[in-house]
Amino acid sequence: MKTQLLALTGFLVLACSSPQQTESNPGSLAADSSLTKITSTPKINLFTHVDSLRNQLSRVGIGELKPWSSDGKSWLAATDFYEFGPGNADGFRDNLAFFLESGNKQHVRKLQLTMLRYRKGYQSKSQSTFANKTELLFELLKTTLPEGLLRSIRTGRNFRAETPEFVVSTRLDAGPTDADADYYRLTLISK
Numbered sequence: 001m002k003t004q005l006l007a008l009t010g011f012l013v014l015a016c017s018s019p020q021q022t023e024s025n026p027g028s029l030a031a032d033s034s035l036t037k038i039t040s041t042p043k044i045n046l047f048t049h050v051d052s053l054r055n056q057l058s059r060v061g062i063g064e065l066k067p068w069s070s071d072g073k074s075w076l077a078a079t080d081f082y083e084f085g086p087g088n089a090d091g092f093r094d095n096l097a098f099f100l101e102s103g104n105k106q107h108v109r110k111l112q113l114t115m116l117r118y119r120k121g122y123q124s125k126s127q128s129t130f131a132n133k134t135e136l137l138f139e140l141l142k143t144t145l146p147e148g149l150l151r152s153i154r155t156g157r158n159f160r161a162e163t164p165e166f167v168v169s170t171r172l173d174a175g176p177t178d179a180d181a182d183y184y185r186l187t188l189i190s191k
Helices: 001-018 052-058 118-142 147-155
Strands: 075-078 082-084 092-103 109-115 159-162 166-174 182-191
Touching: 001 147, 052 092, 092 118, 109 118, 118 147, 118 182, 147 159, 147 166
Parallel strands: none
Antiparallel strands: 075 092, 082 092, 092 109, 109 182, 159 166, 166 182
16 A cells, blocks of 8 residues: 555656656756657657567566556656665655656657655665666666766766757655655656
């Protein structure tokens, strides 16, 4: 029950935060107007093969992505939350999830790896886990990691880089108001 509630909360945060964000959210589709109206094929090859991408991402070790489906505004898929490490005083464990999003059924435009961190004294280990999953992600996508990305992740800092293929950013946000937690997100938007 707790895992289902966390998954629902995370998905709602993603769904509510993505399209309406402004320049303060460099990972949102709306943050870069040049990306919101892209009609071309994504430059990250695997993003053009939705089912293959969903299957490949399961190799990162977070879980399987749910089927690609529409909410009436965009196409989405997500994993359940993958919990890791010891729990906090309330039994909550840090967790990771993948989210895929697009305005087009035929391809993915945005991938997000989100971590909800509950344990303040465990942050360096959590960030290391996040960095390891990010490294696996870029290997599966056959895409070069931007210089400084893993270092920023391991230290929990915000980061943004743009390549000819994609825009990638990381960001730390406040977590649920009723929990002593925060979110750390990696957002990858294919051009």
